[in-house]
Amino acid sequence: MNINRRTLLALALATGMSAPAFAVAQAESIKIGLLATFEGAFTVLGEDSERGALTAVDEFGGKVAGNDIEIVKGSSDASPDSAVRAARKLVEQDGVKVLIGPLSGDEGIAVKDYAKTQPDVTFLNGSSAAQDTTLRDPAENFFRFSTDGAQWMAGLGDYAFNEKGYQKVATVAEDYSFPYTQVFGFMAEFCKAGGTVPSKSWVPIGNKDYSSVIAAIPDDVDAIYVALGGADAVNFLSQYNDAGGQAPLIGGSITVDQTVLTAKGRMRDVLIGTPAAGPTADTNDAEAWTEFSAAYKKQDGAFPSPSLFAHAYYINMKAALLALDEVGGDLSDGGKKFREALSNLEFETPTGKVSLDENRNAIADMFLTEVSEADDGTLVNKLIKVTPQVNQTLGIPKDEFLALGAVSRENPSCP
Amino acid sequence: MTDVTLDPAVRRRQSRNWLEKAGIGHILLAFFLLIYPAMASDFFLTQIGGYSLVLGMIALSLMLLAGYGGMVSLAQITVAGAAGYVVAIFGENNSGVYGFGWPWWIYGPLAIMIASLMSAVIGWIAVRTEGIYTIMITLAVATACFYFAQQNYALFNGFPGYNGLRAPDAFGLNWRDPVPFYYLCLANAVVAYVAVLYGARSTFGLTLQAVRDNQRRMRAIGFNVTAHKVFAWWLAGLIAGAAGILLVWFNGRISPGTIAVGPSINILVIAIIGGLRHPIGPFLGAVIVVLMQTFAIDIVGAERFNTLIGLVFLVIVFISPDGILGLWERFKPQEGRDSWRSFKKAPNTDGNQGRNA
Numbered sequence: 001m002n003i004n005r006r007t008l009l010a011l012a013l014a015t016g017m018s019a020p021a022f023a024v025a026q027a028e029s030i031k032i033g034l035l036a037t038f039e040g041a042f043t044v045l046g047e048d049s050e051r052g053a054l055t056a057v058d059e060f061g062g063k064v065a066g067n068d069i070e071i072v073k074g075s076s077d078a079s080p081d082s083a084v085r086a087a088r089k090l091v092e093q094d095g096v097k098v099l100i101g102p103l104s105g106d107e108g109i110a111v112k113d114y115a116k117t118q119p120d121v122t123f124l125n126g127s128s129a130a131q132d133t134t135l136r137d138p139a140e141n142f143f144r145f146s147t148d149g150a151q152w153m154a155g156l157g158d159y160a161f162n163e164k165g166y167q168k169v170a171t172v173a174e175d176y177s178f179p180y181t182q183v184f185g186f187m188a189e190f191c192k193a194g195g196t197v198p199s200k201s202w203v204p205i206g207n208k209d210y211s212s213v214i215a216a217i218p219d220d221v222d223a224i225y226v227a228l229g230g231a232d233a234v235n236f237l238s239q240y241n242d243a244g245g246q247a248p249l250i251g252g253s254i255t256v257d258q259t260v261l262t263a264k265g266r267m268r269d270v271l272i273g274t275p276a277a278g279p280t281a282d283t284n285d286a287e288a289w290t291e292f293s294a295a296y297k298k299q300d301g302a303f304p305s306p307s308l309f310a311h312a313y314y315i316n317m318k319a320a321l322l323a324l325d326e327v328g329g330d331l332s333d334g335g336k337k338f339r340e341a342l343s344n345l346e347f348e349t350p351t352g353k354v355s356l357d358e359n360r361n362a363i364a365d366m367f368l369t370e371v372s373e374a375d376d377g378t379l380v381n382k383l384i385k386v387t388p389q390v391n392q393t394l395g396i397p398k399d400e401f402l403a404l405g406a407v408s409r410e411n412p413s414c415p
Numbered sequence: 416m417t418d419v420t421l422d423p424a425v426r427r428r429q430s431r432n433w434l435e436k437a438g439i440g441h442i443l444l445a446f447f448l449l450i451y452p453a454m455a456s457d458f459f460l461t462q463i464g465g466y467s468l469v470l471g472m473i474a475l476s477l478m479l480l481a482g483y484g485g486m487v488s489l490a491q492i493t494v495a496g497a498a499g500y501v502v503a504i505f506g507e508n509n510s511g512v513y514g515f516g517w518p519w520w521i522y523g524p525l526a527i528m529i530a531s532l533m534s535a536v537i538g539w540i541a542v543r544t545e546g547i548y549t550i551m552i553t554l555a556v557a558t559a560c561f562y563f564a565q566q567n568y569a570l571f572n573g574f575p576g577y578n579g580l581r582a583p584d585a586f587g588l589n590w591r592d593p594v595p596f597y598y599l600c601l602a603n604a605v606v607a608y609v610a611v612l613y614g615a616r617s618t619f620g621l622t623l624q625a626v627r628d629n630q631r632r633m634r635a636i637g638f639n640v641t642a643h644k645v646f647a648w649w650l651a652g653l654i655a656g657a658a659g660i661l662l663v664w665f666n667g668r669i670s671p672g673t674i675a676v677g678p679s680i681n682i683l684v685i686a687i688i689g690g691l692r693h694p695i696g697p698f699l700g701a702v703i704v705v706l707m708q709t710f711a712i713d714i715v716g717a718e719r720f721n722t723l724i725g726l727v728f729l730v731i732v733f734i735s736p737d738g739i740l741g742l743w744e745r746f747k748p749q750e751g752r753d754s755w756r757s758f759k760k761a762p763n764t765d766g767n768q769g770r771n772a
Binding site for chain 1: 509573666668675718720721
């Protein structure tokens with residue numbers, strides 16, 4: 001008995017030690033690392049981003065340039081530390097030469113910094129959308145075929161001021177780099193059009209009690225710009241509704257997505273008519289989008305419509321595969337040719353043409369939407385307008401744009 | 416702090432025994448750790464080896480408090496994080512906030528000092544309580560520090576924290592290169608390990624264990640119980656602080672995520688998995704936990720790997736409430752019993768040296 005147990009223990013340990021060997025064993029295929037949040041608060045989003053990436057792999061039949069594609073997954077919990085740790089494991093232990101990810105804003109900045117120490121590995125963004133991942137101090141080997149959070153806001157500030165007639169708007173957003181970027185994108189247009197933003201509230205991720213935030217919103221604002229995600233958005237909206245809030249809303253890119261629109265509660269009336277903008281739109285009836293949507297739905301556990309995370313991972317994975325195809329799967333020169341191909345890549349996505357600027361950040365079409373009630377009573381984001389080919393500097397000359405300063409709590413400001 | 420129990424003859428016998436016992440187990444282990452870089456890849460050297468040693472040191476500071484002092488703390492990662500933030504603020508960072516660029520031989524000791532003082536303050540608050548209340552109050556401190564760091568931009572730079580922290584180039588080596596970093600971690604871990612091993616048998620260590628076993632009696636004898644406990648917290652802070660510096664050099668960054676509740680529970684898990692009865696326990700636990708957290712995703716895939724990690728931990732604790740050390744106790748060969756847990760037979764000779772268990 002004693003011996004048996006000891007053998008068992010040794011066996012268990014040995015299994016643990018040899019597990020990494022399995023991953024190294026298959027040498028002929030092309031290994032692509034997939035880094036997403038498979039744990040923590042953003043797990044659902046991470047799983048959907050995996051569906052998006054696999055949709056692109058399936059589109060290529062699981063092969064690129066005659067080689068099998070092997071996906072090696074890494075998991076983070078949305079904290080920058082865990083993202084870098086997972087990226088290190090994929091690169092240094094599993095030996096991937098191409099890595100897709102990560103999902104969340106500050107993770108992207110951390111992985112970009114790590115990318116600088118691994119010049120032979122090519123990093124493609126997942127869905128992380130902080131501005132400074134590519135704008136300031138970029139890494140030569142980090143590419144973002146999905147766009148950033150300020151680009152996603154294209155058209156919204158103008159629409160709010162000119163069409164909706166809002167003059168004064170208060171903002172409520174989570175306190176990290178992605179919402180900063182979103183608020184920046186919204187205010188860039190809104191302030192330029194003549195609007196003012198007298199009050200900005202920043203709340204920690206996972207905040208439950210918004211009463212103090214709601215109380216701090218000035219009474220005389222015409223609307224509230226809300227850039228919160230998932231449960232935070234639901235909590236804020238229902239508490240705002242309960243507090244008798246009357247001001248109409250303006251949404252960030254992940255504020256009024258399907259996870260919020262399908263939530264139960266008395267938020268319906270508040271939500272209908274809320275304009276928002278982002279890289280995708282639910283009711284986009286362009287053929288390319290409906291085809292993508294149909295292909296996406298073949299994945300296990302797919303949502304009724306691909307989330308913007310699935311969309312971003314799909315685009316980046318597809319870009320990687322197209323460029324790999326172009327170089328015949330040849331990464332033997334430390335990926336130089338492959339990165340060259342990526343830099344010059346221009347392709348049609350389900351949401352229009354995508355190309356890169358000199359910082360390797362995408363230029364793409366953006367969608368302005370408004371929450372409306374569909375015939376069957378569900379809430380959907382109705383497509384209002386497409387803003388074509390938005391670049392990272394939102395059409396402002398680059399040096400002027402850089403002079404606006406890095407996004408933060410205080411920047412921009414137009415009280 | 417008087418030597419009330421050990422007459423010189425007993426002490427001589429003890430030390431001779433200790434030398435003999437230090438023999439086989441420790442020498443083999445030291446030999447393995449020294450030649451480890453020769454057989455490990457860079458990844459296994461830093462991401463597994465270095466990281467385990469760093470986490471092991473933080474868990475060792477918890478083991479010191481919990482094993483010898485009976486005070487389970489959930490704030491050890493907070494103390495390590497304090498040292499990390501000092502490094503970020505006074506050393507160099509590329510987040511554009513602070514980063515005074517002081518040399519490492521100033522900010523290093525400063526970081527350890529601030530961390531140990533913070534530990535002493537936490538301890539001073541916590542020693543008023545006992546048992547589960549100590550856990551609660553340290554958890555409260557850890558959580559408060561996490562939220563404060565996350566929302567304070569003036570000092571902690573909020574959610575993103577500090578980026579681009581680099582280990583120094585000193586003595587012609589970049590200390591973040593795999594081999595130097597591994598040996599740096601190893602040297603620190605060995606110093607901490609030996610210090611705890613030695614400290615546990617010192618007058619102070621014995622007193623602390625006596626306080627753990629019967630606080631009221633020690634107070635009646637005339638010991639200043641609070642001072643002893645707070646001093647133990649301060650010592651634990653030294654170890655956690657040193658580990659905190661290594662941790663930020665390892666990660667190259669620090670953010671509130673580093674000191675969140677998850678990581679602080681992680682340290683407790685490491686200590687429990689390893690075993691709280693000997694200073695080697697936290698390091699064993701750290702190796703197991705780091706290996707599991709790194710490779711579980713390769714075994715069962717992305718959806719359920721945390722379940723596997725949880726199950727393994729559950730099995731270890733289920734089979735042996737004493738963690739890996741307890742397992743070793745049960746399965747190890749009968750001869751050489753004394754080499755690992757030298758104080759196991761201590762209760763028979765001295766009465767107050769080991770746990771009552």
